[in-house]
Amino acid sequence: MATKVIAIANQKGGVGKTTTAVNLAACVAAAGRRVLLFDLDPQANATSGVGLDKIEGASSYRALLGEGALSDKIQDTSYERLRIIPSEVDLCGADIELARSEGHLHRVAGALRPVVETREFDVVFVDCPPSLGVLTLNAFAAADSVLVPLQCEYYALEGISMLNRIMGQLHDNGVNPRLELLGVVMTMFDGRTKLSQQVVDEVRQHFGDRVFETMIPRSTRLAEAPSFGKPIIYYDKYSAASAAYEVLAQDVAKRLGL
Ligand SMILES: Nc1ncnc2c1ncn2[C@@H]1O[C@H](COP(=O)(O)OP(=O)(O)OP(=O)(O)O)[C@@H](O)[C@H]1O
Numbered sequence: 001m002a003t004k005v006i007a008i009a010n011q012k013g014g015v016g017k018t019t020t021a022v023n024l025a026a027c028v029a030a031a032g033r034r035v036l037l038f039d040l041d042p043q044a045n046a047t048s049g050v051g052l053d054k055i056e057g058a059s060s061y062r063a064l065l066g067e068g069a070l071s072d073k074i075q076d077t078s079y080e081r082l083r084i085i086p087s088e089v090d091l092c093g094a095d096i097e098l099a100r101s102e103g104h105l106h107r108v109a110g111a112l113r114p115v116v117e118t119r120e121f122d123v124v125f126v127d128c129p130p131s132l133g134v135l136t137l138n139a140f141a142a143a144d145s146v147l148v149p150l151q152c153e154y155y156a157l158e159g160i161s162m163l164n165r166i167m168g169q170l171h172d173n174g175v176n177p178r179l180e181l182l183g184v185v186m187t188m189f190d191g192r193t194k195l196s197q198q199v200v201d202e203v204r205q206h207f208g209d210r211v212f213e214t215m216i217p218r219s220t221r222l223a224e225a226p227s228f229g230k231p232i233i234y235y236d237k238y239s240a241a242s243a244a245y246e247v248l249a250q251d252v253a254k255r256l257g258l
């Protein structure tokens, strides 16, 4: 089966993109699929989230500029079937460098193509930075679909219309005609507050069944796990947050036909 490429994106900062990328990748790998986590954010939080140090020159930066193969950047993690293309701060420069280069929206797609063609992974999760800049647009151009984490708070829907419009544009202008919305995942859900439920209701009105049934609860254990370099299923397997990401992984795998 062809490798599926999923961009995890929301231009809003701190909504749970990286937490979702790391934990979804870990859960899907634990469930038996071969997973590549592609850290495309110069903040490199997904890289440290699976326990890797930020190493100079280890990121995709050079490969995206056409120097060397992206496959040489793939590293093992401590977890079976979970591999990673790490990030480090040099990716900051990629935004500007890529913008000036030829075919600048297709750099990630081009670099990833040989990896996808080997079919050594079932799925690639791309953790995007909090913007709709060149790196995120590159991820959209390379992806089959986009997964949008939305934080359960006021203004959750703010900016989503822009994301939707940009996806539509990439679709219509031929940059990526196959791009779809895989789904919306509600994060930091707090069942004790009315607000969380109101936000979920509003988001469901907009996105209907594209919103995943499973919601990620607000959890201190989840927020702690990255400082130990561990996905939640390895940090606190019996927590509610761990269970939520395991179920989300099943839902995502089902939608992807994995
Ligand atoms: N369900 C949750 N419960 C509690 N804390 C959470 C949860 N999800 C994420 N966090 C915490 O919220 C912060 C932001 O999460 P995260 O880094 O995943 O967001 P992001 O969208 O990737 O941020 P950025 O836009 O900066 O890349 C982190 O400190 C993270 O540990």
Ligand SMILES: [Mg+2]
Pocket: 017, 018, 019, 041, 043, 045, 127, 128, 129
């Ligand atoms: Mg992030």
